[in-house]
Amino acid sequence: MIKQLEITLPGFRRGYHLITSLIEKELPELPEKGLLHILVKHTSAGITLNENADPTVRSDFESFMNKMIPENDPVYQHTLEGSDDITGHLKSSVIGAELTIPITNHRLNLGTWQGIYFCEFRNSGGRRKIVLTILS
Amino acid sequence: MIKQLEITLPGFRRGYHLITSLIEKELPELPEKGLLHILVKHTSAGITLNENADPTVRSDFESFMNKMIPENDPVYQHTLEGSDDITGHLKSSVIGAELTIPITNHRLNLGTWQGIYFCEFRNSGGRRKIVLTILS
Amino acid sequence: MIKQLEITLPGFRRGYHLITSLIEKELPELPEKGLLHILVKHTSAGITLNENADPTVRSDFESFMNKMIPENDPVYQHTLEGSDDITGHLKSSVIGAELTIPITNHRLNLGTWQGIYFCEFRNSGGRRKIVLTILS
Numbered sequence: 001m002i003k004q005l006e007i008t009l010p011g012f013r014r015g016y017h018l019i020t021s022l023i024e025k026e027l028p029e030l031p032e033k034g035l036l037h038i039l040v041k042h043t044s045a046g047i048t049l050n051e052n053a054d055p056t057v058r059s060d061f062e063s064f065m066n067k068m069i070p071e072n073d074p075v076y077q078h079t080l081e082g083s084d085d086i087t088g089h090l091k092s093s094v095i096g097a098e099l100t101i102p103i104t105n106h107r108l109n110l111g112t113w114q115g116i117y118f119c120e121f122r123n124s125g126g127r128r129k130i131v132l133t134i135l136s
Numbered sequence: 137m138i139k140q141l142e143i144t145l146p147g148f149r150r151g152y153h154l155i156t157s158l159i160e161k162e163l164p165e166l167p168e169k170g171l172l173h174i175l176v177k178h179t180s181a182g183i184t185l186n187e188n189a190d191p192t193v194r195s196d197f198e199s200f201m202n203k204m205i206p207e208n209d210p211v212y213q214h215t216l217e218g219s220d221d222i223t224g225h226l227k228s229s230v231i232g233a234e235l236t237i238p239i240t241n242h243r244l245n246l247g248t249w250q251g252i253y254f255c256e257f258r259n260s261g262g263r264r265k266i267v268l269t270i271l272s
Numbered sequence: 273m274i275k276q277l278e279i280t281l282p283g284f285r286r287g288y289h290l291i292t293s294l295i296e297k298e299l300p301e302l303p304e305k306g307l308l309h310i311l312v313k314h315t316s317a318g319i320t321l322n323e324n325a326d327p328t329v330r331s332d333f334e335s336f337m338n339k340m341i342p343e344n345d346p347v348y349q350h351t352l353e354g355s356d357d358i359t360g361h362l363k364s365s366v367i368g369a370e371l372t373i374p375i376t377n378h379r380l381n382l383g384t385w386q387g388i389y390f391c392e393f394r395n396s397g398g399r400r401k402i403v404l405t406i407l408s
Contacts, residue, residue, distance in 0.1 A: 002169045002272060004240060033274045035309055035405055037171055039238050041247030043187040048365040051315045056349040060358050061365070063347040068204065068340065075199040077192040086196050093184040093197070093231055093253070095365055100236055100372055102311050102403045104276060109403055111313030117365070131238045131245055133171055135271060135407060136274060138305045138408060140376060173307055175374050177383030179323045204340065211335040213328040222332050229320040229333070229367055229389070236372060267374045267381055269307055271407060 003028055003134040006041075011127045012120045014084070016050075016058040020115040023132070024108065031136030034103040039131040044088025044121045046095035047130075052115030061117075065091055088121035095119055103134070139164055139270040142177075147263045148256045150220070152186075152194040156251040159268070160244065167272030170239040175267040180224025180257045182231035183266075188251025197253075201227055224257035231255055239270070275300055275406040278313075283399045284392045286356070288322075288330035292387040295404070296380065303408030306375040311403040316360025316393045318367035319402075324387025333389075337363055360393035367391055375406070 007026050009019070023038070030036075040047050051057040069090050071083035078086040099116070102109040110116075120128070143162050145155070159174070166172075176183050187193040205226050207219035214222040235252070238245040246252075256264070279298050281291070295310070302308075312319050323329040341362050343355035350358040371388070374381040382388075392400070 002171075004169050004238065006240075006245075033276050033405070035274075035407065037236055037238060039236075039245070041245075041250060043185065043247070043249050049315065049369050050361055050365050054350055057358065057361050060348050060350050061362065064341070064345065064358075064362055067345070067347060069200070073200065073203070075203060076196050078190055078196050086193065086200075089186055089193050090197065090200055093186050096232060096368060097185050097250075098236055100309055100311075100370055102276065102309060102405045104278075104403070109278075109311070109313075111315070111401065113315050114313060114369075129247065131240070133169070133238045135171065138307075140305050140374065142376075142381075173372055173374060175372075175381070177381075177386060179321065179383070179385050205336070209336065209339070211339060212332050214326055214332050222329065222336075225322055225329050226333065226336055229322050232368060233321050233386075234372055265383065267376070269305070269374045271307065 001136050006129060006131050009118060009128045012118060014120050014123050016061045017118045018052055018115045019118045023116055030103050030106045032106055034134060034136035036101045036103055036108060037133040038099045040097040041129045041131060044092055045125060045128050046092045046097050046119035047099045048095050048117050049114050050117050051113050053113060084123050091121045137272050142265060142267050145254060145264045148254060150256050150259050152197045153254045154188055154251045155254045159252055166239050166242045168242055170270060170272035172237045172239055172244060173269040174235045176233040177265045177267060180228055181261060181264050182228045182233050182255035183235045184231050184253050185250050186253050187249050189249060220259050227257045273408050278401060278403050281390060281400045284390060286392050286395050288333045289390045290324055290387045291390045295388055302375050302378045304378055306406060306408035308373045308375055308380060309405040310371045312369040313401045313403060316364055317397060317400050318364045318369050318391035319371045320367050320389050321386050322389050323385050325385060356395050363393045
């Protein structure tokens with residue numbers, strides 16, 4: 001069986017945001033076993049699994065990703081919307097914009113330290129849409 | 137229900153190529169709701185979602201990824217097939233070689249600006265195979 | 273139909289390890305067609321598809337990823353558990369901690385040269401858990 005819903009996230013500032021609880025609140029009752037697929041419907045945002053406890057992991061992601069994929073590199077041509085334009089697109093494909101998570105015993109089956117990060121790569125990304133698909 | 141097919145892409149030159157329409161043409165009639173999974177059966181090519189409009193996004197991907205994962209780095213040992221050999225493998229795992237997309241109302245449910253990029257990391261990759269699996 | 277199991281991997285040393293056979297041995301009889309989803313339940317390990325033959329691909333991954341995401345960068349704050357702490361988290365999100373593979377004719381349908389890499393990013397990661405979900 002397949003259930004599907006589309007939700008709009010609150011507007012997040014640029015950075016990495018733990019959204020596990022937010023997602024869980026939006027989900028209908030989960031099946032005993034299955035998969036949850038999450039798609040971010042944007043090309044300068046991302047979604048990934050990472051540490052759900054210490055907030056410096058999220059701030060280190062912001063600091064380091066900005067070094068690995070720096071703004072204002074002279075190779076870029078797609079910069080019409082500002083220095084965070086093409087770098088947002090690049091980060092989106094390096095981190096990924098979709099994710100699948102197993103469902104076990106009617107709950108998301110993540111590791112103890114795993115949480116879902118929503119990654120906003122633009123300075124002013126606005127409210128972002130995601131599609132949630134539950135397979136069972 | 138599961139439908140599955142394997143297709144062979146045309147030979148693409150090195151770079152990032154928008155293949156959303158090509159994939160849609162190969163697909164059978166899609167279910168009302170479901171998921172499409174795409175696997176690239178190669179280790180020096182990739183698949184990702186990104187901007188479907190301005191072609192400079194795709195050329196910037198080529199320019200920047202070549203800087204982030206440069207050829208001829210002295211740390212590499214796996215270079216028998218040329219300078220694009222190991223870098224093709226590295227890029228494939230950084231970008232990813234498989235992707236899942238939700239299906240809604242019998243269509244791929246992507247964001248307005250999202251398209252499917254096929255990423256050819258070799259100078260002469262030849263014709264590449266992909267597996268399409270539709271779950272409903 | 274959905275089958276699901278959780279397994280514990282042997283303790284792998286830091287690096288990239290081919291685990292295709294190990295996974296295949298743990299799986300129950302596979303359906304004629306379907307998908308296998310694999311989640312690594314940790315935030316400093318990863319899973320990806322890459323070349324299954326020459327071991328220098330795996331050692332080049334270790335060498336190059338350590339250059340691309342270097343330890344002891346002064347921007348990092350999350351370093352309590354050592355220099356491989358935050359870099360393990362960053363690598364996990366760049367490579368990814370989950371993967372979906374098509375099943376065809378009761379077997380994993382990978383390319384001739386594709387294998388499943390388990391990526392241990394910590395110096396002493398210990399035994400890691402993964403969740404296997406089979407959809408058909």
